[in-house]
Amino acid sequence: MALYRYQNFAIRILHSILENIKGVKTHTIFFKHVDTNTFDPPSEKEMELFAETISELKPDLVGISMFSLHVPIVKELNQIVRNNSLAKIIWGGVHPTIDPEECIKEADMICIGEGEGAVTDLVKRMRDGKNFDDIENLWIRNGDCITKNGSRQLIDDLDSIPFPSYAKDSFIFINKDSLDTIDLAVNDKFLWIQGSRGCPFVCTYCINSYTQPLFKKNGKYSRMRSPGNIIEEIKEQLKIVENSDLPNDWKDKVLFIDEVFGKNLEWLKEFESSYPKEVGIPYFFETLPHKNLVNKNSLDLWERSGAETINFGIQTGSDHIRKNIFKRPTVNKDIIKITNDVADRGIKLKYDLIADNPYDTEESLKEAIKLLYQLPQPVSNKFNLFRLQWFPGYPITNKAIEDGHIKEEDSSIEKLIKRTSNDWAYVPTLEMIQNKKTKLTNVIWLIVWGHTNENIVKYSVFSDSIGSKLCLQYLNYKALLFGKVVGVGGLQSHYLLVQWGISFLRYLSKGDIKGLTQKIIELLKRKKIFKQHSGFHKSQPPVQNVLSWRFSSNTK
Numbered sequence: 001m002a003l004y005r006y007q008n009f010a011i012r013i014l015h016s017i018l019e020n021i022k023g024v025k026t027h028t029i030f031f032k033h034v035d036t037n038t039f040d041p042p043s044e045k046e047m048e049l050f051a052e053t054i055s056e057l058k059p060d061l062v063g064i065s066m067f068s069l070h071v072p073i074v075k076e077l078n079q080i081v082r083n084n085s086l087a088k089i090i091w092g093g094v095h096p097t098i099d100p101e102e103c104i105k106e107a108d109m110i111c112i113g114e115g116e117g118a119v120t121d122l123v124k125r126m127r128d129g130k131n132f133d134d135i136e137n138l139w140i141r142n143g144d145c146i147t148k149n150g151s152r153q154l155i156d157d158l159d160s161i162p163f164p165s166y167a168k169d170s171f172i173f174i175n176k177d178s179l180d181t182i183d184l185a186v187n188d189k190f191l192w193i194q195g196s197r198g199c200p201f202v203c204t205y206c207i208n209s210y211t212q213p214l215f216k217k218n219g220k221y222s223r224m225r226s227p228g229n230i231i232e233e234i235k236e237q238l239k240i241v242e243n244s245d246l247p248n249d250w251k252d253k254v255l256f257i258d259e260v261f262g263k264n265l266e267w268l269k270e271f272e273s274s275y276p277k278e279v280g281i282p283y284f285f286e287t288l289p290h291k292n293l294v295n296k297n298s299l300d301l302w303e304r305s306g307a308e309t310i311n312f313g314i315q316t317g318s319d320h321i322r323k324n325i326f327k328r329p330t331v332n333k334d335i336i337k338i339t340n341d342v343a344d345r346g347i348k349l350k351y352d353l354i355a356d357n358p359y360d361t362e363e364s365l366k367e368a369i370k371l372l373y374q375l376p377q378p379v380s381n382k383f384n385l386f387r388l389q390w391f392p393g394y395p396i397t398n399k400a401i402e403d404g405h406i407k408e409e410d411s412s413i414e415k416l417i418k419r420t421s422n423d424w425a426y427v428p429t430l431e432m433i434q435n436k437k438t439k440l441t442n443v444i445w446l447i448v449w450g451h452t453n454e455n456i457v458k459y460s461v462f463s464d465s466i467g468s469k470l471c472l473q474y475l476n477y478k479a480l481l482f483g484k485v486v487g488v489g490g491l492q493s494h495y496l497l498v499q500w501g502i503s504f505l506r507y508l509s510k511g512d513i514k515g516l517t518q519k520i521i522e523l524l525k526r527k528k529i530f531k532q533h534s535g536f537h538k539s540q541p542p543v544q545n546v547l548s549w550r551f552s553s554n555t556k
């Protein structure tokens, strides 16, 4: 079962594995979907649909994949499974991996780390009526007795993992108060691919700083699939689009969600020699702006192979914070050179930057502002401006507690839910303490969203006159007002018409009639496709025999 996002690689891969195990019937439930960072609690109707699905299919095993913010919802779903079936429940994914002790209190089993091998062993043994208490990567609870098995080797050959499943008849989607079988991941304009596992770095605010040491005795942590294997998966996904009622050019971008894409030059050479010929779709990827990773050699290969956009994590304007607090190996000097080299080649840029970081000082925020103006201009609308998150157990969380910046309860799931959903993006609000640091962060917000200009920023931030102080005050009020209206989750996001109006006005104010026409055509096209799509949808027979993982040996 996947939560809140159709693009769930873990569950789609596990589905592919389980549906090939003889004598086992597999269904996957995708419970709710959000495209944005907002959070939309399940409605009563959605819970009812889930309960009906479970009682209809009577599973033997229900597996749930979860992040930390999903805990309260998973607890409720757990109860529904217990009330409506005799299924054993296994939790897997990021949260059980970082907080197994709490998770095992609720689930019958949890999976720590990779699930492919563990789930295969578990399901086969359950099917054969054998004992499954000693499976590596699993903790198993029998009443109050918990068996904590050790961890298995990490999968060395990623090419051996089956491709994620798409558009299967055994998929069930519960969202927006209805139940469906259509796979909306196929409808995504982007084709999502994961070409590697395990980042070689250990930035303190990231899961890798937790899992890399955790699995250090279990084999190679940072692994890559071969380019050939990736291309094969892309072709398979494209075939699914071809067989759907979507236009053939629907997938207009490949989205590599690797944490650091193309980190090995030999790999990149091989990729470049086949991807453009065999796929040729422009692609987006993320990497670290480090000179060992992004240099003339790699840029040549990325450019030739069709890289459309590179997303760089900058995260702070301060080399000191980057190195000593985030443990992230890159410096402003390299970031400036690398991003300008990328822009010179006509490759688009996107960036991540962390705001609301207690280790920031007025000086470090000024450095960030300086850095923003040294990147290829304009930078507006190219940034994800996130708030620093306090995930339980991550090194930065432990450090911030130790240093007195946050309290233990700030990393509680309740706080995390709000911060990792509605409050994920930094938006200026009056609720924040209005000190100089907040004002400077708000100026950063104005810059990255294109709501101010360089001269006024430089005057208000880098000069010491009374006029500059007044100017900074003005920018702060502007940020608070704009945040309320056009910020993520602001008024405009509640009113589609206002949103469209604002977007049209932006084109008009730039005199970009071509852009405006394209936007209108795109909106009309989308509307038409979704209309066709929902027509197709309704003509499908009602879903029969829906459920999560179910063995064929057990009849209803």
Ligand code: B12
Pocket: 003, 004, 005, 007, 008, 009, 010, 011, 013, 036, 037, 062, 063, 064, 065, 066, 067, 068, 069, 090, 091, 092, 093, 094, 095, 097, 098, 111, 113, 114, 115, 116, 119, 194, 198, 205, 206, 207, 208, 257, 259, 391, 392, 420, 421, 424
């Ligand atoms: C790709 C990705 C995304 C994608 C896809 C998300 C998705 N639902 O799959 C997108 C961009 C949509 C995304 C969004 C978000 N993400 Co994200 N994302 C990742 C990333 C980079 C890789 C995840 C991945 O696909 N891995 C590949 C799969 C195959 O591996 P896996 O998930 O670890 O699964 C394996 C095992 O865990 C296990 N397993 C997993 N599920 C199950 C279930 C069962 C039953 C079993 C037995 C085993 C099992 O088996 C799998 C195969 O070996 C991770 C970082 C990371 N390295 O994990 C962050 C990460 C998961 N994301 C994170 C966050 C916070 C988010 C957002 C909340 C951010 C936001 N506010 O927008 C949203 C939430 C979306 C949601 N579903 O609610 C955090 C979660 C932290 C936490 N402690 O919870 C992570 C860990 C990054 C970080 N900051 O450390 N994300």
Ligand code: SF4
Pocket: 199, 200, 201, 202, 203, 206, 207, 208, 209, 259, 260, 288, 313, 328
């Ligand atoms: S480079 Fe990115 S994925 Fe890797 S540890 Fe740092 S933040 Fe995490």
